[in-house]
Amino acid sequence: MIQNNNYTIRTMTRPEIDIAIDWAAAEGWNPGLHDADCFHAADPHGFLIGLLGNEPIAVISVVKYGGSFGFLGFYIVKPGFRGQGYGIQIWNAGLAYLGGRDIGLDGVVAQQANYNKSGFTLAYSNVRYQGSGGGEYPAHAGIVPLASMSFADICAYDTPFFPEPRLQFLRCWLNQPGSSALGIRQDGKLAGYGVVRQCRSGYKIGPLFADSAELAEPLLLALKSRVPEGEPLFLDTPAVNRAAVELAQRHQMSISFETARMYRGQSPDLPIERLFGVTSFELG
Incomplete structure (x- = not known):
């Protein structure tokens, strides 16, 4: 758990993964109706939530596979709380959870330059x-x-x-x-x-x-x-x-x-x- 003033970052409970799914749907990512159970099964500890007081304002998934690989997704800050540093804090917490693993992500094209700053390089586009x-x-x-x-x-x-x-x-x-x-x-x-x-x-x-x-x-x-x-x-x-x-x-x-x-x-x-x-x- 990371706490900074009134902002807390911790592992999601299984019901809280539904929040991330709902936010992804609002962003137009069109998740599956039953994705959450399978995502949780992949790595029960690989989903982080950022709370301001008791209000969820940021999410990220950082799922570990085996001993060497991780995949990052669901990087979303709730509208109204963007641009205030909450996102980078949960991003850094997610990367810390994955440690020295190789990491993959599918990012929106507009954020590619930001991911570059964290050491990610483009492999190819998915359409x-x-x-x-x-x-x-x-x-x-x-x-x-x-x-x-x-x-x-x-x-x-x-x-x-x-x-x-x-x-x-x-x-x-x-x-x-x-x-x-x-x-x-x-x-x-x-x-x-x-x-x-x-x-x-x-x-x-x-x-x-x-x-x-x-x-x-x-x-x-x-x-x-x-x-x-x-x-x-x-x-x-x-x-x-x-x-x-x-x-x-x-x-x-x-x-x-x-x-x-x-x-x-x-x-x-x-x-x-x-x-x-x-x-x-x-x-x-």
Whole structure:
């Protein structure tokens, strides 16, 4: 706990994570309806709140993964309290919690220069594409409910896409209410998987991982078909993955938002060519 005059920074309780989710929604980030439980499962100590007296005025998430990586998100100061030094205090407390770890974040493009000052460098842009749900998808013998695969196999497939294992998070994320999780098999093995979940507005696909664009496409269409016809559908994809961008464009999805994926310390060597959809801008 950090206390400075009447300003206190401490770890959030689980119900207080709902405050951060609500503030993120107000900022237009469109969180999932059941994200909070899974975010808390990833690191129960990785969410900080700043209170002026008893009033919450600032939040940040600094989730630890394994022994070497952390991801920073939910950096929000309540309107009316911005520009008064409260944000930088909770920012510094968050970085102190992560210690000497490599750190990633998805920041709004306008804040990129500020993140530079704290040692973060741009890796690439992530772009949110918006389309609509529904539609049929061509039958594909390889598509299966992800629950039909062993959790160990799913975690093994997920491992290259993230700098450290994230077992507790995945266990929750793949089984959250109001979601569908599908895998695609090739030669008897998992060759891709995706999750679509209900959000404050419409639905969001994330992650969408596949060994090739030819496998990502039927997986995308199968997930799309799980969404009610005409509902907004979002996919966050690395702009540097040309095949992913073309996939979104081919299915009449258009850009609605962009972030700067930045790292402090070692930038992880991720298989971007197989990363068609980011899991979450808040947790990586």
